[in-house]
Amino acid sequence: MTFASAHAAAPQGMPPGHPGYPPPMPPAVELRSVARRYGSGDTSVTALDDVSIAFPPGTWTAVMGPSGSGKSTLLHCAAGLDRADEGQIILAGRDITRAPEHVLTELRRRSLGFVFQNFNLVGALTAEQNVALPMRLAGVRLDRRAVKRALADVGLGDRGNHRPRELSGGQQQRVAIARALVTRPAVLFADEPTGALDSRSARTVLELMRTVVDERTGQDGAAPQCIVMVTHDPVAAAAADAVVFLRDGRLVDRLAGASARQVADRLATLED
Amino acid sequence: MWRMSWSTFRERWTLFAGALLTVVFGVGLLQASIMVSLGAEHPRIPAGSTPGETARIKDAYEGAGSLLGMTAMLACFLAVFIIGSTFAFTVAQRRADLALLRTLGASRPQVVTLLFGEALLLGLLGSAGGILFGIPLMWAQAYLLTSNGILPDSFAPHWDNGVLLGSVAAGVGMALTGSIAATLRAARVRPLEALRDIGGAARIMTPGRWIWGVGMLALSVAMVAMEGGADFLGAMLIAMGVSFSGAIGLSALSPLVVPLAGHLLRPFTRFGPLAELAQANLRDGKRRAAATAAPMIVLTALVVGLTAMLGTQAKAGGVDVKRKIVGEYVVTSNGVDARRIASVPGVAASSTAVTADISLTVTENNGTKRGYRKKVQAGIIAIDPAAYQATHTSRPVSGSLDALRGNAVVAGPGSAEDGVRRGSTAVADLGDRKVRLKVVARMPATLENNADAFFVPNWLLSEDMLAKAEAETTVKVASGTSPADVANRLRDLRIGKVQTVSAWADARVGEQMKQNNSVMMVLMGLSAVYAIVAIINAMVIAGTERRREFAVARLTGLSRRQVVRSALLEASGVTLIGVGLGLVVALAALGGFLFGPDGLEVLSVPWTLIVLIVLGAFGISTLTSTFTTRAATRPAPVTLAAARE
Structure with missing residues (x-):
């Protein structure tokens, strides 16, 4: 199952197929017939079974499914955190299926951002230092203005000197988003980003993610933002452009522009 | 990375407190031993001494010199050993943090730099503390040597500023050497571990532990097998060898052996749910139990094994003379x-x-x-x-x-x-x-x-x-x-x-025993101090990191007092196993004397020392466990159980 291809911004009124129409952009992440099994013999579990899916730039996709359906494994394999047993994974234009550790490290620095359910900020560092951390790890010259802007973009311009324990859960998650986006990665992987938040903080975080996808269109040179998000929450999933459903390691459905109720109903039928 | 090392060190100083204390002790002891050794290099011989008196004074200085040399070496060895175990424990506790850094793009060399940076800071701070601590320790060591009759009262240590530079080098060296294994292990942490507790995170028995532990135990077994045919000197060498190899082997395999020995405590679970919880925690918290039991094994095996060996030698000497x-x-x-x-x-x-x-x-x-x-x-x-x-x-x-x-x-x-x-x-x-x-x-x-x-x-x-x-x-x-x-x-x-x-x-024999005891007091007293630091350190780190677990236990229905009692029962179980395994090593080490080598059926068992070790170990673990569990259960449980950081 694959999304429709995304295109760079075309001149107004130009129909697709016109000779001047920009060529389709390659997916930010693509899984081709990926399989992943854990254990061996009788205890073997197939977490992903022949999964093919592409996540184009400028799109936000939610991944849903019952417990044990393979959502997290899909995210881990797509992000190069786990190895696929079969198939191929293309990330930011590179085949990472058998990529060595240093290549994956380099990709994590330049092309990927992560947002976790439990924020995972470094407790010893201030919000500003947390946001600057990926740049410092990548050895690029620290652009303090970019760091401050990233914090301001998530509404925490005045909280730069606070340590994580001095911030609320929602604020910590916003710092984590600023940290994930400061290097302008091609793909943002989010693992239950609203799972530990109250509904108001969750709404703020989802609005923030929506803004990032809508506003980073690729016109400033950086690739349009792609977000892949694993969630249990139909409200969070409904904020995405599309929702894909997994069951027993297989992709079974896709809903585009669905409401929270529709997402919840579909999930309920899968869980039956 | 260096700035981050500093931030981490400042933020999580409780994790490093034990290692810091160890470096302070190590540097202080090394410095004091060197200054006292320098004083012992030039014997002060009173005017008018006969050749015999001169010889005795010179011999005493020479003996003190070699004793101090051994003390300094033992201090370095123990410091590196305990810093190693402390670092391994802190790395284990921070695995998720390190995995997060890897997820954010930190390369393996960067993780190594971060941890070596922390070790360097630890070494520098420890050296500073050690230099200060070394001054009173120097006088204490000189007093110990003169009051025990090892050196004459006229002895005085020799102050040398050059030694202070050596202290800094030693402190940094100890910290870096001690952190090597843990640092290299940390570099292998996979980014995925930031998302879930898998693979290496759950694996405590590393290949290094297996090789070291099985190798040392095999060596011990081989030596024990030779006990039957050994003469008295052979039995002594075997006793010394088995005390060391058995202690090192069992402490390396402690994550495996301690929970296994925990099964032997099953009958105690009949005493109620607290005992049941304590026994389950002991078997489940392998890393925690092993980190606490390992120094107890080493201390008991070495102190009991070596003291009994020297005592037996003195006693056998007496029988031989008769x-x-x-x-x-x-x-x-x-x-x-x-x-x-x-x-x-x-x-x-x-x-x-x-x-x-x-x-x-x-x-x-x-x-x-x-x-x-x-x-x-x-x-x-x-x-x-x-x-x-x-x-x-x-x-x-x-x-x-x-x-x-x-x-x-x-x-x-x-x-x-x-x-x-x-x-x-x-x-x-x-x-x-x-x-x-x-x-x-x-x-x-x-x-x-x-x-x-x-x-x-x-x-x-x-x-x-x-x-x-x-x-x-x-x-x-x-x-x-x-x-x-x-x-x-x-x-x-x-x-x-x-x-x-x-x-x-x-x-x-009595005179010989007295001399032995003086030497053992200087050498083994030192090991005891280190072991105590390691035990307290492991228990404090474990206690601090268990705050959420304790909170959950309280929310399940346990009172604060019950949580403290359950943790105390667990600590007592670990102490029993640690001291028990140490005694098993000592017994195996002394087996050679039971066969009556050279026709001398002599064995001197230091019962008073054994009783003191058992009481001391239980005393320390009881106090530390009670104190840390009480501190960890002070905040309201709901605030901790909900805490994510």
């Missing part, structure tokens, strides 16, 4: 008065050994042109060969005691290991003149420490020397005469102390 004497009494007097003993009615034979206050320079001509020269000042005994043979069964392994006439000398049991050969020459310095002597016989080695080094003929000593020298006369009572009557007659001479051979030998 076995080789044919007589009932030993009279201690001066050399001149000793002559009166032979004429006491009822004395069948007597032989006097006079401690000669002379020096001997032995020149060994072993066929090469160079040979070697050695000056001996202690353990030179003047005897009458015929009388000696009448009261002692020991005979030379080469030559004959009958040849100890004229200008002759016999290499005694104390120089049996030095390789002095028959035919070598020795020049005796008698103060006013020198006499050239020839080595005519060699005596076999004995089990006694400080055995006589050389026998010289008693004509060598002048009347004046004899009057000043200490003499021990072995007395054999004539058959048909009451030994008690002879003893009374000897006492009536009023020339000195009259003891039975048994009492005299026991007094020598």
Whole structure:
């Protein structure tokens, strides 16, 4: 199952197929017939079974499914955190299926951002230092203005000197988003980003993610933002452009522009 | 990375407190030992000392020097060992943090740099503390050496500013060396571990632990297998070897062995849910239990094993001496008065050994042109060969005691290991003149420490020397005469102390034990301090990291007091296992003595020490566990159970 291809911004009124129409952009992440099994013999579990899916730039996709359906494994394999047993994974234009550790490290620095359910900020560092951390790890010259802007973009311009324990859960998650986006990665992987938040903080975080996808269109040179998000929450999933459903390691459905109720109903039928 | 090292160090200083304390102790001890050693390099010999007194003072300084050398080496070894285990524990506790850094793009070399940066900071701060701590410790060490009689009261340590630079280098070196294994292990943390607790995060028995643990245990088993056929010296070497290899092996395998031993505590679970929870936690918290039990295993095995070994050696020396004497009494007097003993009615034979206050320079001509020269000042005994043979069964392994006439000398049991050969020459310095002597016989080695080094003929000593020298006369009572009557007659001479051979030998054993205890106190006291630091450290780190678990237990229905009691029961179980396994190692180490090597069925078990170790270990674990659990359960449980950070 694959999304429709995304295109760079075309001149107004130009129909697709016109000779001047920009060529389709390659997916930010693509899984081709990926399989992943854990254990061996009788205890073997197939977490992903022949999964093919592409996540184009400028799109936000939610991944849903019952417990044990393979959502997290899909995210881990797509992000190069786990190895696929079969198939191929293309990330930011590179085949990472058998990529060595240093290549994956380099990709994590330049092309990927992560947002976790439990924020995972470094407790010893201030919000500003947390946001600057990926740049410092990548050895690029620290652009303090970019760091401050990233914090301001998530509404925490005045909280730069606070340590994580001095911030609320929602604020910590916003710092984590600023940290994930400061290097302008091609793909943002989010693992239950609203799972530990109250509904108001969750709404703020989802609005923030929506803004990032809508506003980073690729016109400033950086690739349009792609977000892949694993969630249990139909409200969070409904904020995405599309929702894909997994069951027993297989992709079974896709809903585009669905409401929270529709997402919840579909999930309920899968869980039956 | 360096800034991050500093931030982490400042933020999580409790994790590093134990390691920091260890570096402070290590640097302080090393510095103090070096300063005291420097003081011991130039013995202060009071004016007018005789050659014998000079020799004794020099020997004491030399002995203190080597003891301090061993102390310094042991301090370095223990510091590296404990920093290693502390770092391994802190890395294990911070695995998710390190995985997060890897997820954010940190490369493996960057993780290594971060942890080495922390180790460097630890080393620098520890050195600063160690330099300060080393000053009072230097005086304490000097006091310990003089008050135990190892060094004379005139001794003073020597301050040298250059040593301080060495202290900084040592502190940084200890911290970096100790952190190597944990740092390299941390570099292998996978980014995925930031998202879930898998793989290496759950694996405690690393290949290094397996290799080290199984290798050392195999070595121990091989040595134990040889115990049956070993002579006394072999049994001693095996005891020393097994104490070390067994302790290291079991502490490396402790994540496996301690939870397994925890099964033995199953009967206690009948005492209620708290005991059940404690036993389950002990088996489940493998890393925590192992980190606490390992230093207990090492401490108990080394202290009990080595003390028992030295005690057994002293005791066996006493038995050996008794076995080789044919007589009932030993009279201690001066050399001149000793002559009166032979004429006491009822004395069948007597032989006097006079401690000669002379020096001997032995020149060994072993066929090469160079040979070697050695000056001996202690353990030179003047005897009458015929009388000696009448009261002692020991005979030379080469030559004959009958040849100890004229200008002759016999290499005694104390120089049996030095390789002095028959035919070598020795020049005796008698103060006013020198006499050239020839080595005519060699005596076999004995089990006694400080055995006589050389026998010289008693004509060598002048009347004046004899009057000043200490003499021990072995007395054999004539058959048909009451030994008690002879003893009374000897006492009536009023020339000195009259003891039975048994009492005299026991007094020598007692003296040897006292010396052993002084040395063990200096060396093993140090190990005990380190072990205590390691135990407290492991328990404090574990307690702090268990705040959420305790909170969940309270939300499940346990009162704060019950949580504290359950943690205390768990700590007591770990202590029991740690000390128990240490005693098993010590028992295995001493097995060689049970077979009666060299016909000596002797074993000295330091029961008082064992009781003190058991009480000390339980005392420390009880106090630390209660304190840390109470501190960890102070906040309201709901705030901790909900905490994510």
